[in-house]
Amino acid sequence: MDSEQCHKRAREIIRQVGRRDMRQAARELNIKVLYNENFSKLLGMYFCQWRHRFIFLNTNLDDIWQNMVLAHEIGHDQLHRDIAKHQQMHEFELFRLNSRTEYEANAFAAHLLMDTDEVYAELKDGCDEFTLAQKMNCNINLTLIKLQEMAKLGYDIRPSDRADSQFFKKIHV
Structure with missing residues (x-):
């Protein structure tokens, strides 16, 4: 899915849900969210079997994370469901997919979590990337991916190329 389609689909979900509440988005999309407090390194995982879709989520993370x-996992559902259907899933399977797949899930997540017009207005008011990340309650890497995607969509911004699309792997719980 290209940047424009990804952005459009994320906007449709937010319109459907009415707010940027990912638990509500999962419910609206008929994805069952299961919580686990025993995950030591796993943040979350998307799983699809027999037309049932699940997200397993680490309860040791704070609300923002x-x-x-x-x-991110909703991104996998929307963009990579066919991959998940055809793979035998293990605890870290989705993190083993190529980096393009992870980048796409991160880009989708960035669009779900951050309103493009609001981000653009903050930038035009002189907000730097780190302050923007704080205002948006997002990790700096996710914010940088959002800015890269906005540039691809034609916004007149110069995003940093410092984003680490694999940042979710580096989070320690």
Whole structure:
């Protein structure tokens, strides 16, 4: 899915849900969210079997991180469901997919979590990337991915190329 389609689909979900609440988004999309307090390294995982879709979420994460991980896993649901259907899933399977797949899930998450017009207005008011990340309650890497995607969509911004699309793997719970 290209940047424009990804952005459009994320906007449709937010319109459907009415707010940027990822738990509600999962419910609206008929994705069952299951919580586990025993995950030591796993933040979350998307699983699809027999037309049933699940997100497993680490309860040891704070609300902001849970929201980001949910958005990322919803991205896998919307963009990579066919991959999940055809793979035998293990605890870290989705993190083993190629980096393009993870980048796409992160880009989708960034669009779900951050309103493009609001981000653009903050940038035009002189907000730097780190302050923007704080205002949006998002990790700096997710914010940088959002800015990269906005540039691809034609916004007149110059995003940093410092984003680490694999940042979710580096979070320690």
